[in-house]
Amino acid sequence: MERIIRRSILAKASAARRYAREAQLKIAYKRMKRNQYDAMLREHHRYVNKIKSELVEDVKMGPLAPIRGRDAKDRIARDLPTADAMRLPEVVEPRKFFNIAVGDRVVILNGKDRNKVGLVKEVDPDTDSVKVQGLNVYPIRTPDYFEGLDGGDSPGMDQECSIAYTDVRLVHPIEDPKTGALRDAIVKKIKISNVTKDAQGKRTWTRWVAFSKTEIPWPKKTEPEYQDEQCDTKRMDAEERTYVPTLLKPPIPDGAINELRGKFSKFRDRHDREYIEQKMREDEEEKSRKKARVVTPLMDINRKIRREKIEKGKTQKLTGSILEQLGRTMAQSGTPFMKERPNRLKILAEIERQEQAGFGFRPALGQLPARNLETPPAASQSAPPS
Incomplete structure (x- = not known):
């Protein structure tokens, strides 16, 4: 159904x-x-x-x-x-x-x-x-x-x-x-x-x-003159009352209503009670057949893994550590989200200049140090870890 x-x-x-x-x-x-x-x-x-x-x-x-x-x-x-x-x-x-x-x-x-x-x-x-x-x-x-x-x-x-x-x-x-x-x-x-x-x-x-x-005022309309012909219906026949509505009998038979609705139309949203009961029985039989199927241990494990993945995807949220790791990866790979792609030749030249200046570490490609590189660091400051 x-x-x-x-x-x-x-x-x-x-x-x-x-x-x-x-x-x-x-x-x-x-x-x-x-x-x-x-x-x-x-x-x-x-x-x-x-x-x-x-x-x-x-x-x-x-x-x-x-x-x-x-x-x-x-x-x-x-x-x-x-x-x-x-x-x-x-x-x-x-x-x-x-x-x-x-x-x-x-x-x-x-x-x-x-x-x-x-x-x-x-x-x-x-x-x-x-x-x-x-x-x-x-x-x-x-x-x-x-x-x-x-x-x-x-x-x-x-x-x-x-x-x-x-x-x-x-x-x-x-x-x-x-x-x-x-x-x-x-x-x-x-x-x-x-x-x-x-x-x-x-x-x-x-x-x-x-x-x-x-x-x-609206202009007056001239009424056309009509003449009676032999094929015209008489007025007394047209005004004769042939149907009297009552509460004991519906004006339209149920069979005619079903024919007008289109029994096999895909747009139909009103169905007979017998048809609905039949479809409900078919749904119950389909559910019982699914329950009666033989379930192997491997199938049971796979279903359990799929349910766990679905629940994990619903409850998992982006934490601060995950966002930080994503930002580092984007900065190192030079993704299109950056305004300018880093020039690797300039980065390598900057790394060689830092080594000659005595910093003693190699920053990751695509990432420049935040400090001012024009002046050497003070002697009391320790070199950052490599």
Whole structure:
């Protein structure tokens, strides 16, 4: 039974590590896609500017201008990005409160349509962007089967592109304190209150203009009109109550619960009583078999030696004499823990100088005496032992 519990714990830990690695790889992938999109957009802008400069040059040259294409759209369409390429990549951390909805009026802060106000056509919380109707329009390369559908043969068409959430601001009418008339104002900061969550987990909240008591109502949604079809379920059939819960019978049979849990899953940590009793009996039988094994005197001695080594390793501590001996060994051998390796030629030269001076001993290699070697010792001092 212990092996089964250990297997379940190890499997859960391994799955948690795998999910953590996958999350890190997903974040790195999103950042890489964002960098690729920024590089593609810069290249597209450079290409469009190049085509515009060519058009200006053609006007100046007149009939001497080279033939580069039928019109500007045809020239740009030679290297246009697709709609998928112009879509902003997914953000690493989605915004907690997305305060812009379809139908809001916003002003664009950056780009070619800067300071223009438009109606939000589409919102995308995954990429943290919005699309404004009729603004931020760029030519997009269409598939081959699109050519000729609208009477034209150009492979490009104009389409609204996504705008980052941070590049737009809400526009809401606010009463003028002097005249009392309503005028449009750009909402720089939005305050949130009355955050609620329904049974499905969908959050709703109220928008306010920061530092004021002006509420920003959400745009009204038009309910779609549905028509009954023959394949639709009737309302009286859908609302019919076919199950009445009671305390005498469980809502889900035990057999169905066991099937849902996965009887042979390695992540399972809930088992039947019969299965647990069986595994406990197997553990007892394994212990009895181990006890019934023939133990020779040599095996007994080896077990005793191993136990003594384990106990000795647990209780043994580094004493002062052991640390001193380790320090001497490290100093003599010149280990990498020292800041500088001793130069043995200098040490040997120092030993010969000490012998000539009359000290009468040879210090260990790699260790210099602590006293001052420039002046000879006094005659009354005895030579240290060799």
